[in-house]
Amino acid sequence: xxxxxxxxxxxxxxxxxxxxxxxxxxxxxxxxxxxxxxxxxxxxxxxxxxxxxxxxxxxxxxxxxxxxxxxxxxxxxxxxxxxxxxxxxxxxxxxxxxxxxxxxxxxxxxxxxxx
Amino acid sequence: xxxxxxxxxxxxxxxxxxxxxxxxxxxxxxxxxxxxxxxxxxxxxxxxxxxxxxxxxxxxxxxxxxxxxxxxxxxxxxxxxxxxxxxxxxxxxxxxxxxxxxxxxxxxxxxx
Numbered sequence: 001x002x003x004x005x006x007x008x009x010x011x012x013x014x015x016x017x018x019x020x021x022x023x024x025x026x027x028x029x030x031x032x033x034x035x036x037x038x039x040x041x042x043x044x045x046x047x048x049x050x051x052x053x054x055x056x057x058x059x060x061x062x063x064x065x066x067x068x069x070x071x072x073x074x075x076x077x078x079x080x081x082x083x084x085x086x087x088x089x090x091x092x093x094x095x096x097x098x099x100x101x102x103x104x105x106x107x108x109x110x111x112x113x114x115x
Numbered sequence: 116x117x118x119x120x121x122x123x124x125x126x127x128x129x130x131x132x133x134x135x136x137x138x139x140x141x142x143x144x145x146x147x148x149x150x151x152x153x154x155x156x157x158x159x160x161x162x163x164x165x166x167x168x169x170x171x172x173x174x175x176x177x178x179x180x181x182x183x184x185x186x187x188x189x190x191x192x193x194x195x196x197x198x199x200x201x202x203x204x205x206x207x208x209x210x211x212x213x214x215x216x217x218x219x220x221x222x223x224x225x226x227x
Binding site: 004040045055092 | 149151156157158159160161162164200202213214215216217219220
């Protein structure tokens with residue numbers, strides 16, 4: 001296993017279009033997290049899954065955002081009707097519940113630019 | 116979430132030790148101290164964590180003050196590849212321990 005994979009690495013879209021990002025976590029990890037990072041800031045929590053259940057969503061996650069994790073494996077994050085303010089790096093991370101006090105493994109992120 | 120305070124930036128020379136400070140005066144007794152770093156164009160990378168005792172691993176050492184209100188991440192010999200933003204994060208050991216709250220971190224520059 002080579003870690004957390006995110007696809008695509010970069011996405012440029014026009015305002016108003018829908019975009020979808022994919023995250024493949026480490027296979028043994030049952031927790032999956034999405035974060036968003038804007039320039040010069042630290043990552044901000046968006047949502048997390050334990051297996052296929054989405055257990056918390058941040059207030060940052062507006063109605064235009066939806067995340068899924070079917071079958072508790074990979075996850076997708078969809079943004080509908082993109083706005084320029086959605087331009088950011090979207091980071092996915094995973095961890096194993098049993099060792100919750102150890103580190104997360106992050107992917108390299110998907111950089112979204114809305115023009 | 117308990118907050119941490121870090122310097123915005125620090126500079127070091129290659130092959131010299133680097134001490135990155137973090138203040139967390141409102142830490143609770145069950146909060147773990149975690150450090151992550153983020154290299155340019157990469158996601159954050161776990162570095163080390165501790166609760167009360169000093170910790171060492173292959174990447175770094177973590178020195179925790181006796182009152183736990185501050186900690187220091189120590190890179191024993193900085194290399195150019197250590198240039199990154201370093202984040203000090205408090206992580207609750209209780210029910211909401213899934214969430215990492217990042218600040219702006221410390222931007223470490225390593226000079227050749």
